[in-house]
Amino acid sequence: MSGPGAIRVAVVNDYEIVVAGVASLIAPYGDRVAVVELDTGVPVLSEVDVILYDTFGQVQGDGVDLEDLVHGSDARVAIFSWNTDANLVRRALERGASAYLSKGLSALAIVEALERVHRGETVIPDGPGPVEVVAGGWPGxxxxxxxxxxxxxxxxxxxxxxxxxxxxxxxxxxxxxxxxxxxxxxxxxxxxxxxxxxxxxHGFATRRTRVVRPEASGPDQR
Incomplete structure (x- = not known):
């Protein structure tokens, strides 16, 4: 159950299990972050505050088409990836991303980062190096x-x-x-x-689906 002031988030990736895994990860913090839309292979439909783009099986860094993601809205984009190479992060931010989040973050740290993004801050990984412990789900x-x-x-x-x-x-x-x-x-x-x-x-074929949750009825419902 989302809180009345919860940040509205859409989770985007081409794999249903991935977006579902991310949504489940932050679900305990629904009073702070409400996942109102899950999109696989389609643009975001709802009016949201932040789009959380999971890079699993997708283009990364400056290859991310931010304009296609935001689809003309004012939503900020947070990229969620295990690949946190400094040059990759820099290029993504230069293209307009508001955050580059490591999949090694805890659920609470992800929620806190999304809140910072919503406040207009730029969020980057705290330290260099590969991430071995990855949050969320994935096929296989x-x-x-x-x-x-x-x-x-x-x-x-x-x-x-x-x-x-x-x-x-x-x-x-x-x-x-x-x-x-x-x-x-x-x-x-x-x-x-x-x-x-x-x-x-075993679930590795991409699909085009959209799940809009009841919380997506509009900002006037917040």
């Missing part, structure tokens, strides 16, 4: 895939080559190959075509 998690392995599988399922995956995820080509090898073992597949088939069967 129940099969033992880590968030990074799952993202590589998602990009394979989308038809990207190893080099394209490296470019999209800002990983080295050797890191991509390592994630592929470890993911394949967990998936029980031995080829790219088998991996694509496994991905399609």
């Amino acid at each position: 998690r129940e099969h033992g895939l880590t968030a990074r392995e799952a993202e590589v599988v998602a990009l394979i399922t989308q038809g990207l080559s190893n080099q394209e995956i490296a470019d999209r995820s800002y990983l080295s080509i050797n890191s991509v190959k390592t994630y592929i090898r470890t993911a394949y073992r967990k998936m029980g597949v031995g080829s790219r075509s088998q991996a694509v088939g496994w991905g399609v069967q």
Whole structure:
């Protein structure tokens, strides 16, 4: 149940399990942050204060199309990613993002960051380095895939080559190959075509859906 002054948030990603996972993560703080819309592959429809863009399987940094995300609204954009490279963060902010949040944050820290964004602040990661503990959900998690392995599988399922995956995820080509090898073992597949088939069967195919919650009736209802 959202509070009367809760910040209105839309969670955006091309995977339903990802947006649902993020929404569930911050749901205990509904008196402060109300997730009013979940979007996979479609523009935000509701009038919201902040759009939380999860980069799982998506473009990152300055590749994010902020204009398409805000869809002509005044919403601020917070990018939610495990990849917090300083140059990537800088380029995203230069393009107009209001925040770049690490997936290593606790639910409370995410809520506090969204409140700061709503107040007009710019929020960036506190420190450098890779994030190993990732918040939220992702396809393949129940099969033992880590968030990074799952993202590589998602990009394979989308038809990207190893080099394209490296470019999209800002990983080295050797890191991509390592994630592929470890993911394949967990998936029980031995080829790219088998991996694509496994991905399609296990929630790695992107979809276009929108879920608008009752709280999205408009700012006059806050």
